[in-house]
Amino acid sequence: MRVGAETETGxxxxxxxxxxxQARDWFHETCTGLGCKVNTDAxxxxxAIRPGLSNDRPPTYAGSHLDTQPTGGRYDGILGVTAAVExxxxxxxxxxxTNYPVGVVNWTNEEGARFxxxxxxxxxxxxxxPLEKAHELRSVIPANDPATMKTELxxxxxxxxxxxxxxxxxxxxHFELHIEQGPILEAEDRRVGVVQGVQSYKWFTLTVKGRDSxxxxxxxxxxxxxxxxxxxxxxxxxxIAAKHSALASTGILGLRPGSTNTVPGFxxxxxxxxxxxxxxxxxxxxxxxxxxxxxxxGENVLSINDGCAPSSRTCxxxxxxxxxxxxxxFHDNCIACVQAAGSDLCSxxxxxxxxGKDIGAWGKLMTSGAGHDSVYANKRCPTSMIFVPCRDxxxxxxxxxxxxxxxxxxxxxxLGAVVRYDKM
Amino acid sequence: MRVGAETETGxxxxxxxxxxxQARDWFHETCTGLGCKVNTDAxxxxxAIRPGLSNDRPPTYAGSHLDTQPTGGRYDGILGVTAAVExxxxxxxxxxxTNYPVGVVNWTNEEGARFxxxxxxxxxxxxxxPLEKAHELRSVIPANDPATMKTELxxxxxxxxxxxxxxxxxxxxHFELHIEQGPILEAEDRRVGVVQGVQSYKWFTLTVKGRDSxxxxxxxxxxxxxxxxxxxxxxxxxxIAAKHSALASTGILGLRPGSTNTVPGFxxxxxxxxxxxxxxxxxxxxxxxxxxxxxxxGENVLSINDGCAPSSRTCxxxxxxxxxxxxxxFHDNCIACVQAAGSDLCSxxxxxxxxGKDIGAWGKLMTSGAGHDSVYANKRCPTSMIFVPCRDxxxxxxxxxxxxxxxxxxxxxxLGAVVRYDKM
Ligand SMILES: NC(=O)NCCC(=O)O
Ligand SMILES: NC(=O)NCCC(=O)O
Numbered sequence: 001m002r003v004g005a006e007t008e009t010g011x012x013x014x015x016x017x018x019x020x021x022q023a024r025d026w027f028h029e030t031c032t033g034l035g036c037k038v039n040t041d042a043x044x045x046x047x048a049i050r051p052g053l054s055n056d057r058p059p060t061y062a063g064s065h066l067d068t069q070p071t072g073g074r075y076d077g078i079l080g081v082t083a084a085v086e087x088x089x090x091x092x093x094x095x096x097x098t099n100y101p102v103g104v105v106n107w108t109n110e111e112g113a114r115f116x117x118x119x120x121x122x123x124x125x126x127x128x129x130p131l132e133k134a135h136e137l138r139s140v141i142p143a144n145d146p147a148t149m150k151t152e153l154x155x156x157x158x159x160x161x162x163x164x165x166x167x168x169x170x171x172x173x174h175f176e177l178h179i180e181q182g183p184i185l186e187a188e189d190r191r192v193g194v195v196q197g198v199q200s201y202k203w204f205t206l207t208v209k210g211r212d213s214x215x216x217x218x219x220x221x222x223x224x225x226x227x228x229x230x231x232x233x234x235x236x237x238x239x240i241a242a243k244h245s246a247l248a249s250t251g252i253l254g255l256r257p258g259s260t261n262t263v264p265g266f267x268x269x270x271x272x273x274x275x276x277x278x279x280x281x282x283x284x285x286x287x288x289x290x291x292x293x294x295x296x297x298g299e300n301v302l303s304i305n306d307g308c309a310p311s312s313r314t315c316x317x318x319x320x321x322x323x324x325x326x327x328x329x330f331h332d333n334c335i336a337c338v339q340a341a342g343s344d345l346c347s348x349x350x351x352x353x354x355x356g357k358d359i360g361a362w363g364k365l366m367t368s369g370a371g372h373d374s375v376y377a378n379k380r381c382p383t384s385m386i387f388v389p390c391r392d393x394x395x396x397x398x399x400x401x402x403x404x405x406x407x408x409x410x411x412x413x414x415l416g417a418v419v420r421y422d423k424m
Numbered sequence: 425m426r427v428g429a430e431t432e433t434g435x436x437x438x439x440x441x442x443x444x445x446q447a448r449d450w451f452h453e454t455c456t457g458l459g460c461k462v463n464t465d466a467x468x469x470x471x472a473i474r475p476g477l478s479n480d481r482p483p484t485y486a487g488s489h490l491d492t493q494p495t496g497g498r499y500d501g502i503l504g505v506t507a508a509v510e511x512x513x514x515x516x517x518x519x520x521x522t523n524y525p526v527g528v529v530n531w532t533n534e535e536g537a538r539f540x541x542x543x544x545x546x547x548x549x550x551x552x553x554p555l556e557k558a559h560e561l562r563s564v565i566p567a568n569d570p571a572t573m574k575t576e577l578x579x580x581x582x583x584x585x586x587x588x589x590x591x592x593x594x595x596x597x598h599f600e601l602h603i604e605q606g607p608i609l610e611a612e613d614r615r616v617g618v619v620q621g622v623q624s625y626k627w628f629t630l631t632v633k634g635r636d637s638x639x640x641x642x643x644x645x646x647x648x649x650x651x652x653x654x655x656x657x658x659x660x661x662x663x664i665a666a667k668h669s670a671l672a673s674t675g676i677l678g679l680r681p682g683s684t685n686t687v688p689g690f691x692x693x694x695x696x697x698x699x700x701x702x703x704x705x706x707x708x709x710x711x712x713x714x715x716x717x718x719x720x721x722g723e724n725v726l727s728i729n730d731g732c733a734p735s736s737r738t739c740x741x742x743x744x745x746x747x748x749x750x751x752x753x754f755h756d757n758c759i760a761c762v763q764a765a766g767s768d769l770c771s772x773x774x775x776x777x778x779x780g781k782d783i784g785a786w787g788k789l790m791t792s793g794a795g796h797d798s799v800y801a802n803k804r805c806p807t808s809m810i811f812v813p814c815r816d817x818x819x820x821x822x823x824x825x826x827x828x829x830x831x832x833x834x835x836x837x838x839l840g841a842v843v844r845y846d847k848m
Contacts, residue, residue: 069686071681141683181642214818231658235652238732396685397689
């Protein structure tokens with residue numbers, strides 16, 4: 001079954017779109033068919049619960065998300081949910097009775113592509129993001145779409161009645177299988193990544209204002225060119241991040257008025273800063289703030305203005321912070337479950353329970369470069385993740401690919417980790 | 425009467441829009457009411473003709489354009505047409521009979537803002553641009569609008585039956601009043617600019633292709649970041665132009681996929697290069713071609729890459745030439761008519777017929793930074809232009825402003841130049 005428009009080999013299924021509704025319907029029907037009760041909360045998060053021998057404790061969850069980037073792949077998020085559904089089938093087929101209930105979760109708008117906060121619905125569940133703020137988030141794709149998360153949840157019939165909170169939907173633990181989205185496992189020829197945490201990141205929207213003017217009749221000296229200034233800022237953010245071994249990226253840029261012969265007086269762009277440590281992200285942000293102010297004022301920074309024409313006019317720059325996700329360290333017990341399950345599958349022994357840099361050639365202890373719902377899950381229950389390699393380390397791209405063996409490895413480790421945690 | 429959406433104090437009347445149709449209807453009715461025959465050609469150019477004592481020679485024309493930038497001003501083009509219509513009224517009110525006919529022209533899509541070739545319809549008239557090419561031009565505003573010039577001309581009822589050519593609609597001469605769109609007249613406190621020519625310019629569309637990838641999971645080393653690369657190119661074009669005392673500007677930039685956490689793999693932007701001499705424009709273009717190729721390949725150019733992280737992946741860059749307007753030198757007879765009319769109005773004597781740098785404190789001999797339909801008119805008939813000062817030199821901006829005295833000066837000189845030419 002394919003739900004979502006095909007883009008080359010990839011997938012385009014923005015959160016709360018019509019095709020996302022179809023994917024949700026599939027999730028609901030499939031999990032119900034597998035004997036689960038499926039609840040939907042006020043953010044549209046879907047929770048399928050398979051009862052255990054004893055049901056006086058919360059379920060151990062596996063899951064991820066079914067939304068994609070505008071032109072994304074077929075694995076990011078999707079693998080984690082489908083492998084978790086597969087886990088339910090394997091448990092059923094083998095008449096396995098777990099000690100406590102087991103759950104599968106599909107989180108809403110993990111990507112942050114359509115509604116510009118990533119992992120926003122696990123964030124509300126964790127109590128880290130206010131429900132109202134999330135409900136009022138506006139779509140950025142397509143541009144000028146007036147839809148909010150709440151109006152879209154209503155429209156597709158997924159504004160659930162269960163409150164969105166860890167208290168209303170408690171979890172004993174949360175395990176998430178995901179493609180690595182980076183090149184390390186493939187390069188080092190490892191089958192499984194045992195994920196110990198997630199790097200820190202912040203998202204900003206920058207607004208640069210100058211003055212619309214004629215490209216032919218306005219000398220450089222009389223310009224306040226918002227796009228030239230924004231170009232310098234994008235370059236500066238890259239240089240500053242490189243200096244700190246951090247990342248800075250701009251994925252969205254819009255301008256006005258948008259005419260070949262008008263120097264743009266208005267530019268808005270996104271800035272995504274990441275690094276393993278919160279302090280590094282904060283340092284890059286602080287340096288960017290200083291550099292952007294200087295560039296807007298026409299001052300030379302990082303030699304960027306060498307050879308530029310001087311101007312008697314300046315631009316203004318404004319920062320808006322859209323999203324902050326501090327560095328995350330997953331729970332030792334969950335990391336241990338993943339490591340044991342990986343070792344069992346790949347090396348035939350689960351003896352290497354000791355955590356350490358060298359966990360055997362099959363796997364690698366690692367930190368995630370991307371954010372995941374496990375970041376917020378981890379705030380309210382023990383959590384860890386499982387990575388599998390993806391071709392060329394590429395993600396957020398229609399050519400994203402993980403081979404069937406890698407997907408099977410991941411699904412096996414996910415099952416093993418959940419069953420182990422249930423036994424703990 | 426106001427025709428076109430109000431933007432602050434300015435005007436938004438894109439070529440061949442519904443409001444442009446209203447402005448054309450006004451032009452047709454007004455000129456017909458003033459006793460003119462009004463013809464429309466296959467590009468929608470409107471020609472109003474007031475008969476002379478003898479009608480065996482072509483009319484001497486005054487005119488400009490009624491379309492505006494997406495968020496433009498109320499003077500650019502509009503002043504030239506309304507002053508020409510005013511000229512008809514003055515001639516009528518004073519029972520002036522000219523030796524030969526006098527005409528007023530409204531050229532279509534001068535701005536090149538909606539259909540991305542400026543002065544395209546005077547270009548077709550002059551035989552410089554093929555009719556089919558102009559008819560097939562696609563709208564760039566709004567993005568993804570499938571309209572072409574031809575479908576829009578048909579839709580608003582202005583696809584005229586007269587062939588668009590200087591043979592079908594001959595002109596004895598062409599005079600155009602325009603706001604300066606630059607700061608010189610205001611700064612030097614001169615009332616009138618006697619325009620001797622127009623600088624050279626070229627328009628290009630650049631396409632940069634890299635690879636969509638995850639902003640958090642993709643190290644700088646593994647990126648082919650089309651936006652970072654485009655930002656460097658925009659900066660490089662500025663530095664190269666500055667070195668040559670030329671201009672380079674980017675007014676349009678679009679990217680895909682457009683998500684905060686995806687490094688864009690596709691960017692397209694406009695490049696507008698201008699200089700007084702064709703050779704300078706060509707030199708800037710050649711240096712930009714070399715610099716852009718180097719930047720796409722990850723090489724350091726103009727120190728722009730100093731402090732950037734190296735990458736093992738490269739981008740590609742493609743150039744498309746959209747429009748070329750070589751440097752233009754107007755006709756001595758027309759320049760002399762403008763100078764004499766200006767001198768008459770401002771200094772009370774038309775004796776200073778000698779052309780030279782110093783034409784009296786009232787005026788200035790100058791070259792236009794912006795392109796005008798007079799560029800193409802000049803290819804088929806003697807032509808010159810009249811500039812009047814505008815506040816802060818600002819144009820292509822809703823705040824564009826020329827005070828009533830300046831507008832009256834311009835209208836007077838326009839009338840004086842046309843009458844003088846008719847007598848020659
Ligand atoms: N895994 C993933 O692509 N998450 C989206 C949030 C982020 O940008 O890291
Ligand atoms: N006058 C004017 O704005 N013309 C548009 C063509 C150009 O870009 O110079």
